[in-house]
Amino acid sequence: MSTLSKVAIVTGAGSGVGRAVSLAFLGAGYRVVLAGRRQDALHETIAMAQDAQGRALAKVTDVCDASSIDDLFDACVAAFGRLDVLFNNAGIGAPAVPIDELPIETWRHVVDTNLTGSFLCTRAAVKQMKSQDPQGGRIINNGSISAYAPRPNSIAYTATKHAMTGLTRSTALDGRRFNIACGQIDIGNAETPMAARMAKGVPQANGEIAAEPLMDVTHVGQSVLHMAELPLQSNVLFMTVMATNMPYVGRG
Numbered sequence: 707m708s709t710l711s712k713v714a715i716v717t718g719a720g721s722g723v724g725r726a727v728s729l730a731f732l733g734a735g736y737r738v739v740l741a742g743r744r745q746d747a748l749h750e751t752i753a754m755a756q757d758a759q760g761r762a763l764a765k766v767t768d769v770c771d772a773s774s775i776d777d778l779f780d781a782c783v784a785a786f787g788r789l790d791v792l793f794n795n796a797g798i799g800a801p802a803v804p805i806d807e808l809p810i811e812t813w814r815h816v817v818d819t820n821l822t823g824s825f826l827c828t829r830a831a832v833k834q835m836k837s838q839d840p841q842g843g844r845i846i847n848n849g850s851i852s853a854y855a856p857r858p859n860s861i862a863y864t865a866t867k868h869a870m871t872g873l874t875r876s877t878a879l880d881g882r883r884f885n886i887a888c889g890q891i892d893i894g895n896a897e898t899p900m901a902a903r904m905a906k907g908v909p910q911a912n913g914e915i916a917a918e919p920l921m922d923v924t925h926v927g928q929s930v931l932h933m934a935e936l937p938l939q940s941n942v943l944f945m946t947v948m949a950t951n952m953p954y955v956g957r958g
Contacts (some may be wrong), residue, residue, distance in 0.1 A: 712787040715739045715778065716936065717769055717827060718796035720747030722898030723848060725938050728792050730927030731934070732758045739782045741767035742796070756804050761767070769796045769823030779830040788838045791934045792831040794824040795848040797866075799900065802859040802909070805852055813862045820866035821873070828877055828888075835886050842885025842938050851894040851946070851954050858909045871944075878943060887934055887941040894948030896923040910953065921949040 714731050718724035719740035731738045732755040740748045740762060748764035755762065759831040763785050769913035770772040782789055798810050828845055835843035849870045854865040870890065895904055897920040905920040926947055933942045948954060 711737075711764045712934075713737045713782065713788055713792040714791040714793065715741060715782055715789060715827070715831070716793045716795060717767065717776045717823070718848075719751055720899055721751075723893065723896060723923060724726050724793070724795040725751045726896075726927035727795065727925040727930045728752075728762075729755055730925075730931040731791075731805045731922070732756075734931055735761075736791075736937075737761045737763075739763045739765055739778065739785070740766050741769075741778050743768065748823050767841070769827060770818045772826050773932050775823075775826045775830050778827075779834055783834060785881040788829060789834045790843045792827060792845045793930060793934075794827050794841070794845065794849070796820075797848065797865075799860070802857075802858060802863045805861050807863075808862060816862040817866055820863070821869050823872060824870060828873065830880075832877070832884070832886060833883065835881075835921060839887075843887075844934060844936075844938065844941075845877055845881070845886065845888040846933055847877075847888070847890045849874070849890040849944075851892055851948060851952075853890075853892050855954065858911060866876055874943070878941065884940055887938050890940045891926070891930055891933065891942075892944065892946045893918050893926055894946065895952045896926050896947075896949075898923050899919065914954070917950045918953060919951045921947075 716728045720742035742748050745766050750763045767778045774921050800816050850867040852864045853867040853871050874890040907915045907917045929947045947956045
C-alpha cells in the first residue's frame with residue numbers, strides 16, 4: 707500500500723508528542739484524523755502542516771467515553787475509507803504527592819485516560835482493521851520511560867504506563883492472525899509543555915532536585931513515523947527514544 711493512501715488516527719493531537727506525530731504523518735503524505743479535547747488546538751496543529759488540505763480531519767474526542775471513541779472511528783472511515791495506523795497517545799499525569807495523599811478520584815481519572823482510553827481506541831481499531839480490505843494495520847502505543855523506571859511520587863502515571871506494556875504485548879499477540887501489528891514507543895524527556903519543567907529541576911530518586919536535558923520533540927515524530935512505515939511483516943515491538951544525557955540508565 708502506498709504512503710499516499712495510508713490513513714492514521716492520532717489521539718492527543720493538539721499539543722506535544724501528538725502534535726509532532728501528526729505533523730510527521732502529514733508531512734509524509736498520510737491522511738490523518740487528529741483527535742483531542744480542544745478543537746482550536748487541533749486546528750492549530752493542522753495549520754502548522756504544509757499542504758494538508760483535504761488530508762487532515764479534526765475530531766473533538768474524549769478517550770474516556772466509549773461512544774466518543776466510536777464516533778471518532780466512524781468519522782475516520784466515513785472520511786477516508788479505512789484505518790492503517792492508530793497512535794495511542796492521549797494521556798495525563800497527576801500531582802506529585804505521596805501515595806497516601808493521592809485522591810482516589812485522581813487515580814481513576816489517570817487510569818481512565820491513559821489505560822482505559824488506550825484500550826477503547828485499540829478495541830475500535832482492531833474491529834476496523836479486521837473488517838477492512840486489505841485486512842490489517844498497525845497500532846503504536848505511547849508508553850514512557852516510566853513503563854520501566856518510576857519517578858518519585860508518580861504511582862498513578864507509572865502504573866498506567868507499566869500496564870500499557872501489557873496492552874501492547876497482548877495486542878501484538880492477538881493481532882497476528884489479522885495482520886495487525888502493535889508496538890510501543892517509550893519516550894524520555896521530549897521538549898513538550900508537559901515536560902518543560904524538567905529543564906528547571908525535578909526531584910530525583912536520591913531526594914535531590916536536578917535539571918534534566920530535553921530533546922527535540924520532532925525526533926519523536928520521526929521515530930513514530932519510522933515504526934509506521936515498516937511493512938506489516940515487520941514490527942518494532944518496543945522502541946526507546948530519549949534525551950541522550952537524561953538520568954534514566956543510572957536512575958535511582
